[in-house]
Amino acid sequence: MMVQFLWSIGMWSWVLASTAAQPDNCQLKKDKDGVRVFTCPSDTSKFRSLRAEFMLENVSLTELAEFMLDGDNYKNWQFHTMESKVLERRERQIIYRVVIDAPWPVSNREIFVELTVIPQSETRMLLSMHSIPYPYPVDDDLVRVPFSQSQWNIEKVHQGLKVIYHMNIDPGGYVPPMLINMAMAEGPYQSFRNIKQLMKSRKR
Numbered sequence: 001m002m003v004q005f006l007w008s009i010g011m012w013s014w015v016l017a018s019t020a021a022q023p024d025n026c027q028l029k030k031d032k033d034g035v036r037v038f039t040c041p042s043d044t045s046k047f048r049s050l051r052a053e054f055m056l057e058n059v060s061l062t063e064l065a066e067f068m069l070d071g072d073n074y075k076n077w078q079f080h081t082m083e084s085k086v087l088e089r090r091e092r093q094i095i096y097r098v099v100i101d102a103p104w105p106v107s108n109r110e111i112f113v114e115l116t117v118i119p120q121s122e123t124r125m126l127l128s129m130h131s132i133p134y135p136y137p138v139d140d141d142l143v144r145v146p147f148s149q150s151q152w153n154i155e156k157v158h159q160g161l162k163v164i165y166h167m168n169i170d171p172g173g174y175v176p177p178m179l180i181n182m183a184m185a186e187g188p189y190q191s192f193r194n195i196k197q198l199m200k201s202r203k204r
Helices: 004-013 062-068 071-076 176-181 186-201
Strands: 025-030 035-040 048-056 082-088 093-100 107-119 126-129 140-143 147-157 160-170
Touching: 025 186, 035 186, 048 082, 048 186, 062 107, 062 147, 071 082, 071 093, 071 126, 160 186
Parallel strands: 107 140
Antiparallel strands: 025 035, 035 048, 048 160, 082 093, 093 107, 107 126, 126 147, 147 160
């Protein structure tokens, strides 16, 4: 349960780690079904950062961008996401809210994220996601995530799309850092596997 909760927060984060960062000093935590997940030291946070790598076969940059801009659908593939709703939409950008189901006795989390699709060339695209303050009614039963950053570096290759994902987060409230650092791998693996399966099913 805690693993699922931690990933659900993390997935909506926008990365602090540099796009040039390599997993040389990172620890491989999961390597299964074409998804590799690393945890890495962070110079700016008490929490370890996350790096993941996976392939999306027979998927175009446009198809992935459209999939990620469908924020209302996140609850259908994002691990332990109870609610997902697009609040504002612009060209190649959305602001959305998600509510994360956390295991007792940890409080459920709420986060507001700005996602921007940034085409870089005919073969490269960047997805930038970061938490933002948002004028939304306060729910005393939810803890708002104060900081999250993540980045998807996407390259078109012969087989489809190669994705390198970076993430860093402060989940807010009290969640033991050691527990977060130990639990970061399983959730990303499950959600990225879900994306791979959903994108594949759309081709049938």
